[in-house]
Amino acid sequence: MDVSSSTSRFVSNQISSSTDATSKNFTLKIKGSSTIYPRTHSQTEKRRRDKMNSFIDELASLVPYAKSRKLDKLSVLRMAVQHIKMLRGSAGNRYAEVNHKPAFLPDEELKHLLQRAADGFLFVVDCDRGKILFVSESVYKILNYSQNDLIGQSLFDYLHPKDIGKVKEQLSSVVTILREKIIDAKSGSLVKTDGNAHSLRLCSGVRRSFFCRMKCNRSMEDEAFLSSCLKKNADRKGFCTIHSTGYLKSWSPTEVDLDENNEPDNEGCNLSCLVAVGRLHPHTVSQPVQSHVKVKPMEFVSRHAIDGKFVFVDQRATAILAYLPQELLGTSFYEYFHEDDIAHLAECHRQVLKMREKINTNCYRLKIKDGSFITLRSRWFSFTNPWTKEVEYIVSTNTVVRTDGVTPLIRTDMSTMISEGQKAVSSVASAALGSQVDVWTEKDRDNQAHDYRTTQDVTTSAQAAEDVLEALVAGQDVYAESCA
Amino acid sequence: MDTGIVPEKKRVSSERRKEKSRDAARCRRGKESEVFYELAQELPLPHSVSSSLDKASIMRLTISYLRMRKLLSTDEPIAEEETDLDFQLNGSYLKALDGFFMVLSEDGDMIYLSENINKCLGLAQFDLTGHSVFDFTHPCDHEELREMLIHKTGSKKAKEPNTERNFFIRMKCTLTSRGRTVNVKSATWKVLHCSGHVRVSDNRTEQTNGQKEPPVPYLVLICDPIPHPSNIEVPLDTKTFLSRHTMDMKFTYCDERITELMGYDPDDLLNRSVYEYYHAQDSDHLTKTHHNLFAKGQVCTGQYRMLAKRGGFVWVETQATVIYNNKNSQPQCVVCVNFVLSGIQDEKLILSLEQTEDVKPVKEELQLEKKRL
Numbered sequence: 001m002d003v004s005s006s007t008s009r010f011v012s013n014q015i016s017s018s019t020d021a022t023s024k025n026f027t028l029k030i031k032g033s034s035t036i037y038p039r040t041h042s043q044t045e046k047r048r049r050d051k052m053n054s055f056i057d058e059l060a061s062l063v064p065y066a067k068s069r070k071l072d073k074l075s076v077l078r079m080a081v082q083h084i085k086m087l088r089g090s091a092g093n094r095y096a097e098v099n100h101k102p103a104f105l106p107d108e109e110l111k112h113l114l115q116r117a118a119d120g121f122l123f124v125v126d127c128d129r130g131k132i133l134f135v136s137e138s139v140y141k142i143l144n145y146s147q148n149d150l151i152g153q154s155l156f157d158y159l160h161p162k163d164i165g166k167v168k169e170q171l172s173s174v175v176t177i178l179r180e181k182i183i184d185a186k187s188g189s190l191v192k193t194d195g196n197a198h199s200l201r202l203c204s205g206v207r208r209s210f211f212c213r214m215k216c217n218r219s220m221e222d223e224a225f226l227s228s229c230l231k232k233n234a235d236r237k238g239f240c241t242i243h244s245t246g247y248l249k250s251w252s253p254t255e256v257d258l259d260e261n262n263e264p265d266n267e268g269c270n271l272s273c274l275v276a277v278g279r280l281h282p283h284t285v286s287q288p289v290q291s292h293v294k295v296k297p298m299e300f301v302s303r304h305a306i307d308g309k310f311v312f313v314d315q316r317a318t319a320i321l322a323y324l325p326q327e328l329l330g331t332s333f334y335e336y337f338h339e340d341d342i343a344h345l346a347e348c349h350r351q352v353l354k355m356r357e358k359i360n361t362n363c364y365r366l367k368i369k370d371g372s373f374i375t376l377r378s379r380w381f382s383f384t385n386p387w388t389k390e391v392e393y394i395v396s397t398n399t400v401v402r403t404d405g406v407t408p409l410i411r412t413d414m415s416t417m418i419s420e421g422q423k424a425v426s427s428v429a430s431a432a433l434g435s436q437v438d439v440w441t442e443k444d445r446d447n448q449a450h451d452y453r454t455t456q457d458v459t460t461s462a463q464a465a466e467d468v469l470e471a472l473v474a475g476q477d478v479y480a481e482s483c484a
Numbered sequence: 485m486d487t488g489i490v491p492e493k494k495r496v497s498s499e500r501r502k503e504k505s506r507d508a509a510r511c512r513r514g515k516e517s518e519v520f521y522e523l524a525q526e527l528p529l530p531h532s533v534s535s536s537l538d539k540a541s542i543m544r545l546t547i548s549y550l551r552m553r554k555l556l557s558t559d560e561p562i563a564e565e566e567t568d569l570d571f572q573l574n575g576s577y578l579k580a581l582d583g584f585f586m587v588l589s590e591d592g593d594m595i596y597l598s599e600n601i602n603k604c605l606g607l608a609q610f611d612l613t614g615h616s617v618f619d620f621t622h623p624c625d626h627e628e629l630r631e632m633l634i635h636k637t638g639s640k641k642a643k644e645p646n647t648e649r650n651f652f653i654r655m656k657c658t659l660t661s662r663g664r665t666v667n668v669k670s671a672t673w674k675v676l677h678c679s680g681h682v683r684v685s686d687n688r689t690e691q692t693n694g695q696k697e698p699p700v701p702y703l704v705l706i707c708d709p710i711p712h713p714s715n716i717e718v719p720l721d722t723k724t725f726l727s728r729h730t731m732d733m734k735f736t737y738c739d740e741r742i743t744e745l746m747g748y749d750p751d752d753l754l755n756r757s758v759y760e761y762y763h764a765q766d767s768d769h770l771t772k773t774h775h776n777l778f779a780k781g782q783v784c785t786g787q788y789r790m791l792a793k794r795g796g797f798v799w800v801e802t803q804a805t806v807i808y809n810n811k812n813s814q815p816q817c818v819v820c821v822n823f824v825l826s827g828i829q830d831e832k833l834i835l836s837l838e839q840t841e842d843v844k845p846v847k848e849e850l851q852l853e854k855k856r857l
Contacts, residue, residue, distance in 0.1 A: 058547050059546060059547055077516070077519040077520065083550070084526040084527065084550070085526055104552075104609075104610075105552060105596055107574035107575050108574055109556055111577050113556075114577055117679070117704040117706050118679060136570075162827050207582075209582060209718045210721060213826070275573070275579070275580055281801075302764065303764045329837045329839075330840065385759070386771060387778060
């Protein structure tokens with residue numbers, strides 16, 4: 001059945017393009033479509049002829065002999081027939097069709113194309129013992145283990161220890177964990193079931209889809225390994241998250257390549273196996289490649305309520321500002337701005353809420369734990385709720401600026417422990433926090449030589465902050481309320 | 485042609501000419517039909533398909549077949565030897581996938597579709613092969629799709645252009661929730677998560693004039709459906725929790741499984757916006773994801789971090805679906821299936837204001853530290 005004619009009918013129906021994913025009848029407007037619905041038979045005929053002619057031209061470009069010659073329609077078609085005969089019958093056709101079953105694309109070629117689309121591998125595991133009965137060669141590219149390394153091994157030896165339980169659940173053919181609640185499609189409400197018939201139906205199907213962390217082989221050079229880990233979003237210990245989809249299949253032992261030690265109680269029994277494709281999920285959050293040299297963090301991200309109050313700080317903030325997160329959280333950023341910078345920053349604050357664009361501040365000074373100042377530059381943008389379009393909070397990416405003579409207050413041994421932009425190296429952050437004590441009690445004498453206000457009246461700055469807020473709320477021009 | 489009075493001789497000869505040309509045309513058409521038939525037979529198609537093809541279909545399938553062969557013919561020779569098991573399992577790749585496989589030419593023609601497209605969309609493999617993907621996708625997604633097809637060739641910087649593609653489109657679906665098929669005229673839209681790469685066929689075959697052919701870019705994609713939460717066919721393990729939200733993403737329900745995974749009591753979350761619980765470095769990405777969710781109806785987030793109750797965070801991947809009111813087709817709520825991918829990372833690390841509620845006041849901590857020293 002040729003769908004093209006029904007397609008054009010579909011196109012010409014009047015339907016509205018809504019975001020409704022579940023409605024059955026909908027209208028479709030092809031924007032900017034220049035398709036003129038044929039009104040007369042001769043117009044239909046002309047369109048058909050034109051279409052056929054363009055097909056013939058395209059076909060001619062694909063058939064070697066016909067390509068550079070101006071051949072008539074019949075000849076092009078004849079050449080095409082010959083060409084296809086040649087392609088299918090040629091000795092070079094390695095993929096002899098299985099059982100003479102015609103395949104538009106033989107399975108083997110399909111497999112290779114699939115590997116070009118996704119970083120994935122096929123694996124077969126026995127559900128009872130988790131033994132890896134088969135894994136495709138492509139596993140090497142992803143986990144850096146060869147087929148031979150893995151076949152015959154237990155899958156559980158190659159999983160993150162905390163995911164073993166989860167995978168065991170998935171391998172069992174009758175999943176005992178019953179979802180007590182299912183979603184009623186019509187109302188979106190969650191309906192509690194008695195945990196019987198309906199849930200069992202959901203759970204005893206043959207398909208499986210789950211995530212788990214699998215080990216990557218660390219035998220590579222440390223540097224190369226770490227950077228490839230980062231590409232795969234693997235954590236430091238070398239696990240990457242694999243999304244596996246597949247089905248349960250019952251195989252007789254003769255079909256499957258078992259080792260010689262075939263356990264007696266398996267004889268004659270069918271093995272329940274999971275046949276699945278494991279895919280490495282593509283990166284969603286881009287991250288900078290870890291540099292060879294450990295770099296001190298020069299940047300941190302913070303999130304602020306509309307009034308400027310800190311509601312989130314990432315772990316690098318402590319390394320840069322020396323405050324503990326709990327000291328910052330709940331306080332307003334105005335408490336830390338240098339007096340002279342408040343006006344400018346208040347204006348940026350007003351702008352970011354009003355304009356909803358990303359704002360770059362000038363360099364400004366921020367007070368750190370010991371009372372000294374460091375120079376930062378920030379990029380702010382207001383996060384608006386995609387649905388309500390109201391501002392929920394402000395996200396600030398803060399970068400330390402190295403100006404002359406102002407050294408960031410970071411101890412060198414801390415800096416070796418902290419790597420910039422490293423989101424996966426989580427254990428490091430706790431270590432960094434542990435050494436906070438050293439930073440606070442030891443003053444960096446160099447900084448004291450510079451001309452800056454070491455003491456700032458906290459009440460003055462709080463008042464300044466309040467004034468600014470009032471102005472913002474009232475929508476007034478902040479400059480008029482300058483605190484200078 | 486003059487229809488006036490024509491001398492008899494001329495009339496006879498013109499009639500004979502017309503007859504001759506009609507005969508010639510009939511003969512040509514006959515030959516044409518013969519060749520078309522032959523062509524259909526040569527294509528590697530199941531007989532049931534090839535016997536019912538019209539000429540236009542034969543053309544589009546032939547063209548697609550030849551374009552695929554061109555694409556594949558220039559690849560690295562496959563040196564590996566296949567074991568029997570390898571061979572036997574070749575067909576399992578497709579079966580294991582939830583979705584189907586698609587190869588798009590640079591101009592958007594679907595030159596290959598795997599046969600399991602019918603299980604996903606109800607449409608048949610050979611009905612669609614050779615057609616333009618734009619004829620089967622939602623018009624609002626066309627611009628995005630066009631961008632995905634563009635392959636930027638290596639720039640002067642010699643930096644490899646990013647070939648990865650990861651996006652969501654809506655395609656026509658003739659399957660009902662009960663598994664029946666409707667006519668394509670009554671098709672609904674189904675959201676597909678497409679992921680793959682732009683590849684270039686490094687065409688080594690030379691043209692007859694001795695010049696090398698230009699490299700042909702193509703897009704290989706795996707298109708996965710996102711299960712509707714009311715129709716999840718796979719078992720969800722204990723590391724998964726469900727949540728429901730109003731359209732502005734405030735929690736209206738959360739499965740109690742979240743407690744063992746993240747520490748929260750479901751009641752803690754009611755009426756709180758989910759955006760408060762996202763790690764700030766992921767909020768950019770998640771915002772884009774949510775825009776997609778509201779535009780298309782479903783989305784898959786990829787991996788991101790969600791803050792745990794007392795500190796630190798967990799890695800999560802969420803499948804989100806907008807539920808529409810059956811009567812007025814208005815969006816009603818968002819249901820999320822949240823797959824928790826890791827344990828709590830950095831449990832002691834305080835990241836957000838909410839996490840400080842359990843933490844001792846700073847002065848106390850400092851005193852404790854001093855005592856330790």
